[in-house]
Amino acid sequence: MQQTIDRPTSHRRTGLPRTGGFPPRRPRTPLAPAPVRRPLPCRVEDPELWFAESPAQLELAKSFCADCPVREACLAGALARAEPWGVWGGEIFDRGVVIARKRPRGRPRKDAAA
Secondary structure (H helix, E strand, C coil), X not given: CCCCCCXXXXXXXXXXXXXXXXXXXXXXXXXXXXXXXXXXXXXHCCHHHHHCCCHHHHHXXXXXHCCCCCHHHHHHHHHHHCCCEEXXXXXXXXXXXXXXXXXXXXXXXXXXXX
């Protein structure tokens, strides 16, 4: 009489953790909807507007910055970098300093404007 030996059919030893292959899938947790992001004005408008020579164009750029969601961070970064010129965070920079208004180029008038 011949005896049969019961052997597992797999090649791994029983009782040991499974190695190799893909890890078991975990159920996905539902993600919250992403917040709606408004496009930043400096990314939508003409980039030359923020570095214009004309005081009127710089004032227009400042008005676009008025309701920007990253205005404070933009201004803080520009101050930290000492930006040489342009509109940053709704302020006009000239030679690394914030100025209230940019004066037009050229010589001022001799007679006062009425």
